[in-house]
Amino acid sequence: MLETIEGLIGVPAPLLFGQLLLGLINGAFYAMLSLGLAVIFGLLNIINFTHGAQFMMGAFVAWMLLAWAGLGYWWAMLLSPLIVGFSGIILEKVFISRLYKLDHLYGLLLTLGLGLIIEGVFRNEFGSSGLPYRIPAELSGAWDLGFMFMPIYRGWVVVAALFFCIATWLIIEKTRLGAYLRAATERAELVQAFGINVPRMITLTYGAGVALAAVAGVLAAPIYSVNPQMGSNLIIVVFAVVVIGGMGSILGSIVTGFGLGIVEGLTKVFWPEASATVIFVIMAIVLLARPAGLFGKA
């Protein structure tokens, strides 16, 4: 079968599947980060430019828990989103909540500035060379799939990201809390007039979106080295993903995130030179053809 694939497309199968897997992993991060952005944008109407820094914080908190408190990966999966999410709640309470009545531009400038400050603080403290974080023992090693070796940790990242994306989607689409969220996204004032504490819901939603970024950060720690720029490198692509999927669309951000990761991986196989730009080219085409994004409501 592998020979058939090679014969058909003219590339070695391991290269193809290797890049597909890499694409899927990048896609997992795109999906989780753009999902958090979509959740936040839906309710707060703010494009959270701090998101990349919060992803980075998620990875750093995992590193600190291990280096300073001896708490390993699984503890980090639990504690890092809580800690970083809580820092998000404070940011929302102290800064972001003051801007809801003002033009979008203020939210953009504030969150961008906060992101730069956070990144700068971490660079000052930890330098920019990057800190290692080891794959937990349970997830190290690789499976021999016959046609390729699959590092277990990478498989785990894809599964875990899918789990968090689907869980988030289910909460928003199928639960009562999700109905409050959807309704408040449409018309917050009326939802509040029904007796729901919308300001608190907004704060918690921001915290949840930030916690999602932190989970992604923990997942990323063993793959990329933990360094202060890891978020800003990724987030630029994520914003392109968000534009392609359609700002604020939950399902759109998940599908587009994974899809574009795969497209990027395939581009590396067939036209390596274009792989760094393919997402931005797609973004330009989508913007021309469907400015609201593939899943956005025009």
Place this chain on the structure above:
Amino acid sequence: MADTTGKPLLEVKDLEAWYGESHILHGVGIEVHPGEVVTLLGRNGAGKTTTLRAIMGLVGRRRGSIKYNDRETIGLRSDLIARAGIAYCPEERGIFASLNVTENLMLPPTVAPGGLGIDEIYKLFPNLKERANSQGTKLSGGEQQMLAIARILRTGAKLLLLDEPTEGLAPVIVQQIGAMIREIKARGFTVLLVEQNFRFAQTVADRHYVMEHGRVVDMVGNDELLTSLDRLHQYLGV
């Protein structure tokens, strides 16, 4: 007949309200007694919707006194006003497009015991059961209005603020809404109803307040309505 001698359920005094810099209400006074259906009549722009929104805490700034059940609510946030037992059905109905009919119906949380059960709701509004899984905004205008009212009957709120529930609906639907208002009155709900159409108001209400330029300028009992027609025609310009 409702008891209008005791303490009012809702007592609005010297209510002023602003949208940004625009001063819209200039000292509105209203009393609604338990079990009453009271209307606010008035021309377009008289301030009827603003009065309901001000009671609900949905205007930029408000001043004066709004007592519900003898408790001052002028300083409360709108969610706390709702929790106190006042429910609001907005003029545009406020059906959520991203929620299906059931989700729209179940959205407002219960604020007190004594609301209608879901079976009673479906008995009053059978269409809502049939269309349970439709997108809320796919319903007809009349069905959306029924949904908007049904969802606040569930919550246990005793005072309902209904903003022009008959606006833009066919006569047969208007009759259904009239019957429904009489039914909920019979069940002990208290209603403050905004209407432009006083012929409809006459079929459901105990008393009528007339608003002009952000003030209450007159009050007419339903039994005096026929003898006050000339006066009302002047206010309403019909």
